[in-house]
Amino acid sequence: MILFSTKDVSKTYANHKALDKVSIDVEKGSVFGLLGPNGAGKTTLIRIINQITAPDEGEIFFKGEPLRAEHVHNIGYLPEERGLYKKMKVGEQAIYLAELKGLKKSDAKKRLEYWFDKFDILNWWNRKVEELSKGMQQKVQFITTVLHEPELLIFDEPFSGFDPVNANLLKEEILNLKSKGATIIFSTHNMESVEAICDSIALINKSKKILDGRVSEIKQRFKNNEFEIVIPKEANIRDFLIQGVDLIDNSIYNQTSVSRLSIEQGRNADLLSNILKTTDIISYKEVLPSMNDIFIQTVSHEQD
C-alpha cells in the first residue's frame, strides 16, 4: 500500500529549477531513502512534503487523498538545519512543539515522560536547552520529532551532526519505528546507512529523479557479472582462466588468493569445474554493486 506519493512535482525558484517533474511512491511501513548530491533538490522536495513550500506543478497524495494542512499532524519532521530555543526549558519546549503538532498538553506530557525515561534523560526536564551538550540536544530533537506518533517521518540528513553514538541510536530507533508500522523518508549522503536501513530509494540529480526502486532490485539491475573467488594461495588463478572470463584484480589475503572476475553469462560452470580439477575453492560469490558505486556511477553518467 502506498502511504505517500508525489506526481510530477515541479518547483522553480526565480531562474533556478529546483525540481523537475519528480514522482515518488513511498510504501507504507517502509524506509525510503532520498538520495542525491548537494543542491539536487532533496530539501526542496522535503519542504514540499512538509507543506513549508508549495509546488508550482504536480500533485501530492497522503493516504490516497490530496495533501492538506491537517496532515502535518501525521507527519514528523527533523530538518537538516535544526535547533531549539536555547533559553527555554527542555520539557516545556517539547510540550510546546507537541502542541503545535496537535497534541493535547496532558497527552504530550505522558508521552514525553515515556521517551525521556527511555533515553534516561528525565532529569533534564527542567534544564534549559543551552545547558545541554549538542548530543543531548539531538536526543531532545529526535523525541520532539516522533512524539506525536506520526505515520510519516521525515529525516533530512539525520546523521549529519550526530556523534557516532547518537547516530547509531538514531538508526536503531528508525528501524524500531519502522517495525511499529511507521513510514520513514530520509535524505542522506551516507550510503552505508542506505544499505543498512532503506527498503527503497529515489535518486535525484539536478532536480530530476534519475533512478528509483527497491534497493535489492536496483542492485540486481546494476550488477555486472562480477564474482569473487577465493582459492588457496599456492594456486594461480591465471592458470584457470577460460574464454569469457576476465580477471579484474587479484590479491593474497590471509593465506588465500582472492580474485575478482568478470564472467560472461553461462561460463560459470565451465570455470568452476576447470578450477576444481586442480585445486579447492574456498568461497565463490556474486559481487553486487554497493549503493555508493551505483550512486557515483549514475550521477557521473548523468553529468557526461
Next chain:
Amino acid sequence: MNKIKIIIRREYLSRIKKKSFLVMTFLGPILIAALWGIPFFLALNSESESKILVVDTTLYEKNGVKSSLFLNQFKNNEGAVFEYSYDINEAQAKLKNKEYDAVLEIANTNDNPPIKCFLFYSENEPSIQTQENIKSQLNQIFKDYVLTYDYGMNKEDLNLFNNPRIGFYSKDLDSGTESYIAVKTILGAISGFLIYMFIFFFGSQVMRSVSEEKTNRIVEILVSSIKPVQLLMGKIIALALVGLTQFLLWVLLSGVLIGGIQTLYPQTFSQQNTEKFVSNERVVNMDAINASVQENQNTNEIISGILSINYALVLSMFLFYFIAGYFLYASLFGAVGALMDVDTDAQQFTLPITIPLIIAMLCFPMIINNPSGDLAFWFSIIPLTSPMIMMLRIPFGVPVWEILLSMGLMLVFITGAIWLAAKIYRTGILMYGKNITYKEIWKWFKYKN
C-alpha cells in the same frame, strides 16, 4: 486559529517571565518618576545661586540728588543674590577669595552705549540663566528709572506699564470653546511620542525574536507545524500584548510612585512649584502680587484647557494609530528579522524602516508650530509617519475627511505590509548562510507559496 493561540501564549508568557521584563517593569516607573521629579527637585534646590557683588559707578540724578543708578535696585531671586560695593579693586580681591561668584561692574562711558557693564568671574562663568537674569534686571531698572524720573510715573503706573492687563484667548467659532494651545501641544506630543516609543521598542523586539528563531534553526521545525504567516502574526500579537501589559503596569506603578512621593513631600509639589517649573522666566521678573494673580489665571487656564479637549476622539484615535502603527511596523520589522543570520548584517534592511520613524520624530517641532500646514498634512496622511504625526494634530482639530483618508490608507498599508512581510518572511527564514540582497528579495515575490 488554535495554533496561533499556542504561539501567542508561548511568546507572551516567555517574555513576561523574563527577568528583563520584571526589571523594566519596575525600573520604568522609577525612570518616569525621575524624569518627572528631577526638575522639581532641581528647581527647589537652586541653593547654588550665584552671589554677585555689584560695583556701580554710574551717577544719575534722582529727585535732584545724584546717586548710583543701580545701587540696591537688584532683586534677589533663586538665580542670584546681589550685594553692593564701591571699590572695584576690593571687589575683585573678594572675587579671588571666592567670597563671591562674580563681580558686576557698571560704569558710565562717553561711548555708545553710554552704560557699560562687565561681569567678572574666576573659574566658573555664571550660567547663561544667571547672565540673562542680570541683563533683564539691568534693563528693567534703567527703564523704571527713565519712566519714573523723566516721565514722572508713579509706582502704580509703573506696575501697570510693566504688567499690562491683557488676556488673550483663541476660540473655536463652531463649538465656542476656548483653545488652549499649550495643553493641546503637550497632549499631542505625549501621545505621538508614546506611539513612537512603542513601535520602536516592540517592533524591534519582533525583529529580534524572528531572527533568533532563524539563527536557532528552530524555525524550520515550527513552520512544519504552522503556516509561516501564522507564526509571524502570533509573534506580533503576543509582543503587542506584552507591550500593553508593560504600559499598564507602568501607568499603575508610576501612579503609585508619584502619589507616594507627593504625600511624602507635599510642599515640594505645591501649586507654586509647579508654576515655577512651567514658566521659570515669568517668576524672575514679576512682582509678588502679580505673580500669584497670574499663577491662578494659569492654573485655571490649564484646567479649562484640559477640560476642553474631546477625549473620546483623542483616545479612540490614539488606540487606532497605536495599534495600526505597531502592526505596520512590526510586520516590516519581522520581515527584516527573517533576513538576518548569524553572519549577515541586516543594517541595510533596518534603515529603510527606521528612517521614516526618525523623520517623523524630528518633524515634531515643525508640526507643533504649524499643525495644519503642508508638512503636517502630508505626514499625517502617509501611513509610515501618520501614527505619530496625526496624533500631534488631533488635539488641534483635523477635518474629518483627512482623518478618514489617513485611516483608510493606513489599513491599506497594513494589509500590504503584512502581505509583503509574509512573502519575505517565509522565504527569508529558510535562507541560511547566504548574503541576501534587495535584488534577491525582489525575486522572492515571484515565488508561489
